[in-house]
Amino acid sequence: MKHDKENIGVKEIARRANVSIATVDRVIHNRTGVSDKTRNKINAIIQELDYQPNILASRLASKKTIHLAMLIPSASDETQFWEAPLRGIRRAESEIRQYGIHIDMYFFDLNDKESFRKQARAILDQKVNGVLLSPTFVEETVEFIKSCNQQSIPYVFIDSTIPQQNNLSYIGPHLFQSGYLSAQLLTYGLKGPSHKLLIVNISKEVDNFNYPQIEAGFRSFFQDQGDSKAIIRIDIRQTGYASVREELSKALQQHPDVDALFVTNSRVSSVARFLASQSLHDKLLIGYDYLPDNIEYLKSGTIDFLICHKPEEQGYRGVMALYQTLVFSSSVEKEYFMPIDIVTRGNYEFYRN
């Protein structure tokens, strides 16, 4: 341990500019009360010295607490998925809490648009400095972020996005490519030449924006290959197992020659359960997300691959993106695509969500 630390600070700037520290401070924070002449002089010196403020001292001296709000679906039995982003958000908060950042947690019900609207309103009442949200319901989100824009509150989308919006950043998967990869993996595992594939879409809500991208990517792979496989799709609008079993059963009776199934979201364990119950072990199965149920079927070999987009990291990075802009005023990427991770029996043990 040595006694280094010769960094220049406001004091040195003030000395060089023949002004007081307070004036330098005003310039740094673009506050009023400084003549253009002095302002320019000080800015020049700041430029020249490449002054970097000491965040420690800055946050320490600042009495302000930055309030962030987070609006994501509550994790239900049906979708444990959102536990992961929440973990990431919590981790981020515990890291930056000491820097005076506080995060208010708001949850909404995935099956209830009104709950989203209500929570969004609650956030706006709180006068927060930044928002991290999952724009699950497009219309409601647009309404919400209109208010954010008016009050210049930055907001970050995670997991899914709405294009052409003024969001500070989108942090989540590139869905098209994700579908593409799934197709590649299925193809790689299929023996023999001609095949029939089944896309299984299990979801209550009809998703007009996100889901189609996955399917487009999936189909695009085969187009690129000049390979015209038979691809059929079923939509299951009731997420309970009974419904999944029934619909799958029907579909597989109609197409007994299906070689591989691609489930477009995390409900792949339901499909796996069905396949296992029917002893259909030879069919390839790919789905989404590192969830306990899915992992079980991965271990037992019913699910061949899970595609993951690091949900925990999405939450973490989302918070950090807001932190970066609000505290350091540093810019963040407008689109930060998560890696498209392949989880399988051989590597699930070490996967970091």
Place this chain on the structure above:
Amino acid sequence: MKHDKENIGVKEIARRANVSIATVDRVIHNRTGVSDKTRNKINAIIQELDYQPNILASRLASKKTIHLAMLIPSASDETQFWEAPLRGIRRAESEIRQYGIHIDMYFFDLNDKESFRKQARAILDQKVNGVLLSPTFVEETVEFIKSCNQQSIPYVFIDSTIPQQNNLSYIGPHLFQSGYLSAQLLTYGLKGPSHKLLIVNISKEVDNFNYPQIEAGFRSFFQDQGDSKAIIRIDIRQTGYASVREELSKALQQHPDVDALFVTNSRVSSVARFLASQSLHDKLLIGYDYLPDNIEYLKSGTIDFLICHKPEEQGYRGVMALYQTLVFSSSVEKEYFMPIDIVTRGNYEFYRN
């Protein structure tokens, strides 16, 4: 932004204990000069209040700079691999520089044990507070860390490890499982029943510890499957392309029925180059590391999969592990295994090394 912040600090502790701030400070840092009675009283209050020191204020007030040293192979044309950990280390440094952490960078030549020894000595001369290193040369490393142990300098291994040592942490791959996964991927892609596999080990140094684990994992997969594939191995001790071409050519003449090749390190691009030159497009090829050359052959389809262990993150986490212990005195995991990432044509674009 509100005016929160009601956290208790040393001041409050001092008030409750009827002592001065300085005495509380002595207790917190286990310095001498405090009677057992006062020490106990203060410690009790600290416990009771669950006092968390304010890192900002702490680092700000401390005039000390923590000096870390890093000792990794220099990135050469032959192995660009080490650029990635270096990036991670640099990223970590830039994040914690303002907290008074400084990292001295030492590089050694992968083909020269003496350079390792020399640099190690240089580090010891500098009286550093912590070391991050790649224990490439076992004997030399053991010698080095003996001194570290004597001076109680914590050290972290990245990328590879030496078992049964007093290292603070190992951050890197679980090689056995990594080989296992490779086997799984190859099997998944092989059409038809019976196959012949070729393990290609290209390396100047004979590695007695790390490499065997990969091969053991690889073979273990087939044992688990009850699948006795023919597995042959060649060792290429000259890393230049000419040598690789010659040896591979020989091996494939002898075993023209090889279906798949597994290259046990990042030199897979040499093998890919050979296969491409011979138009052997139908053979599966798996190797290691997200390097530009490898990615090219991944794109062109010669390489089917690359296995990666997030080298950049290894560097980053290695630094952070030292930072955590030295600044926060918090414990870190003795073994932190990196995820075993699968990179392929469909997802390489979004891979984060």
Place this chain on the structure above:
DNA sequence: CGAATTTACGGGTACGTACCCGAAACCCTT
């Protein structure tokens, strides 16, 4: 042109912790 504003700026304190320095209290000799 003097008074009332407004604008421009400096002094000084606070944030929570680290650590120097000096003083009081205690202990042991002779």
Place this chain on the structure above:
DNA sequence: AAGGGTTTCGGGTACGTACCCGTAAATTCG
């Protein structure tokens, strides 16, 4: 009991920045 040494402790300043408050200078206005 006096002297010297050691242990225990408190006062006070510093770290670099934020921001309050007061004042001098510049500007506006009647």
